[in-house]
Amino acid sequence: MSTSHTLFTIDGPTATLTFSRPEARNAMTWAMYDALVEACERVDADPAVRVFVLCGVDDGAFVAGTDIRQFQDLRTREDALAYETRLDRVISRLERVAKPTIARVNGVAVGGGCVIAMACDLRICGPGARFGVPVARTLGNCLSAANCSRLLDLVGPARLKDLMFTARLLDAQEALAAGLATQVVDAEALDRTVADTASRIASNAPLTITATKEMVRRLQTHRRGAADAGDDLVVACYTSQDFRGAVAAFMEKRTPVWTGK
16 A cells, blocks of 8 residues: 555565655654555565565655644543554554564654664664654653553663653664664665665575564563553543643644643
């Protein structure tokens, strides 16, 4: 499924979904999230596809989160849980793709973009890659329990708290050291490295790869606890005065004022 802001292509054993909304640094609309789910379905339904690559249309961004305009009408407990449930459903579908997934990252992968990259099996990065979930600076919301667990699996509790508390972004080399990036290469070698990695994976035993991927996913999922483990925290953040004020501040291009209410 290609849309005005996504492009799905297949070249031999490799399928690619390109996020193409450069004017907004590929910030995700619901149509783009739906296209991601549809791409996952197509990849799993096609036995000729062995690897699935996700990338931004250029090196300005991988994905700069969810389009904040979609938060303007979020007010109630039900709104908050519906948003996180819908996002979790998309990310879970990406995580459950039976074929290996590679995020090709150069530029920002922040907020929802960082979560999409985390749900991929590998993150091959250029020198301009930056990762983070800076919501303590931008919106005052929080990660769902499932997405917090995904980040925890990759970077550990101390670094997760550092990232979330300070709202800073990791550059490519720090992301590599932290476990967020799988590999960092020079910009001119990025596309070739992604292609070579996909080709190498595609040449190996698909049942071994699928079994390994699914085994890891099951073990990680087992450690995550109940899906609603963080619902009270999600609701507290999304229904706060701070969150509503931060959305308004973003739309008006000004700095939010935090009150803790």
